[in-house]
Amino acid sequence: MIRETDSLRVVSLFSGIGGFEKGLEKAGFSTVLMCESDPVARAVLAHRFPDIELAPDITTLGSLPDCDIVTAGWPCQDISLAGGMRGLGGDRSGLISEVFRLIAASDQKPEYVLLENVAFALDLHKGESVRYVTAQLEQLGYRWAYRILDTRSFGLPQRRRRLFVLASLNHSPETILFDGIEEQRPPVLEEPKMVGFYWTEGNRGLGWSPEAIPPLKGGSGLSIPSPPAIWNRETSNFISPGIEDAERLQGFPVDWTEAADPFPKGVRQRWLLTGNAVSVPVAEWIGSKIVASDPVANDGWTTIVPGERLPRAAYGGPERKMTGLAVTGEGPASSTIILLSDFGLHAPKPVSKRAIAGFTRRFEVAPLRKNQEFMEDLRCYLALAEAA
Numbered sequence: 001m002i003r004e005t006d007s008l009r010v011v012s013l014f015s016g017i018g019g020f021e022k023g024l025e026k027a028g029f030s031t032v033l034m035c036e037s038d039p040v041a042r043a044v045l046a047h048r049f050p051d052i053e054l055a056p057d058i059t060t061l062g063s064l065p066d067c068d069i070v071t072a073g074w075p076c077q078d079i080s081l082a083g084g085m086r087g088l089g090g091d092r093s094g095l096i097s098e099v100f101r102l103i104a105a106s107d108q109k110p111e112y113v114l115l116e117n118v119a120f121a122l123d124l125h126k127g128e129s130v131r132y133v134t135a136q137l138e139q140l141g142y143r144w145a146y147r148i149l150d151t152r153s154f155g156l157p158q159r160r161r162r163l164f165v166l167a168s169l170n171h172s173p174e175t176i177l178f179d180g181i182e183e184q185r186p187p188v189l190e191e192p193k194m195v196g197f198y199w200t201e202g203n204r205g206l207g208w209s210p211e212a213i214p215p216l217k218g219g220s221g222l223s224i225p226s227p228p229a230i231w232n233r234e235t236s237n238f239i240s241p242g243i244e245d246a247e248r249l250q251g252f253p254v255d256w257t258e259a260a261d262p263f264p265k266g267v268r269q270r271w272l273l274t275g276n277a278v279s280v281p282v283a284e285w286i287g288s289k290i291v292a293s294d295p296v297a298n299d300g301w302t303t304i305v306p307g308e309r310l311p312r313a314a315y316g317g318p319e320r321k322m323t324g325l326a327v328t329g330e331g332p333a334s335s336t337i338i339l340l341s342d343f344g345l346h347a348p349k350p351v352s353k354r355a356i357a358g359f360t361r362r363f364e365v366a367p368l369r370k371n372q373e374f375m376e377d378l379r380c381y382l383a384l385a386e387a388a
Helices: 021-024 041-049 093-104 124-139 243-249 266-275 280-292 353-365 373-385
Strands: 008-013 029-035 053-055 071-074 111-117 143-150 161-169 195-197 227-231 237-240 302-303 313-317 320-325
Touching: 008 021, 021 029, 021 071, 021 280, 029 237, 041 053, 041 266, 071 093, 093 111, 093 124, 111 124, 124 143, 124 313, 161 280, 227 353, 237 280, 237 373, 243 266, 353 373
Parallel strands: 008 029, 008 071, 029 053, 071 111
Antiparallel strands: 111 161, 143 161, 143 313, 195 227, 227 237, 302 320, 313 320
């Protein structure tokens, strides 16, 4: 530990709606500065963190206040499968360089840096963005470790795999981040009561998620808010969570984003912000591991040859070779799995006939493996809707 938990200070860059801040606050940290360019997200932050300084533009920040950790869920629009996949050459995702500029300009560098992005960053352009991030951290004198963590292993029924990079000046971040990395992933349920899927897809993939929802996202290729659909196998119905349940599925209290309501397209903005947020319990877990600094075993780690496909978890640093780990677990050693059917949706809504009809048309002609019970319920649902 670097000091008592009540004085661990956080600077949050690309703050979004405060997933890192809320989670780290639960672990005993306190935020001293946030930075967010989106005016709707800033309204949410000002509402939920009224006493914390809030900067509007990372490119105009000249320096960081004294802090123990810098966090950044840096923009993923140019990295994700749903985005343009331009990598660091994109206008948004390339802003990560501003984080390193601010750290380099600090009189006293923060002990820790914690970054988050989509898991696909490991694969896009042979992991270009991850290689850049780790190289920059090394140049600043940091040891680093990265790992994919799935929100579903932290007590929320959302299958959301995200890449987390933790760096430290004086500690070994892999001993913090890799707890549970050799655990088995949750088994696939053979007879789930509920299955989440993307109703906006159907021609390339479904995001098929037994007893969970697929990753929440702000929008879709149809340029509309895209809450996932849920197939209730017991009732043969198709429902969708409301925005309040989306907030809960990210670990926020109900109506966390209500400050966005007065803005044009307020509900759509709330979906966008919630879908792009860092899951609160994941941030809380990392913060609690930083505070505890419990070492973990390192059996089975193997050296990775530069230029090959990046491993799913690795660590390195100045004068340390990149070392990868054979990964099976994407959660803590004491994972908490909650089934979607036990989660208790507060305000589910029936999926519209139009939405199901469009999905079914796309799905029927797609070269995808099809669950026949699912297909029959889709057709029955449409027939009942047309008869009503």
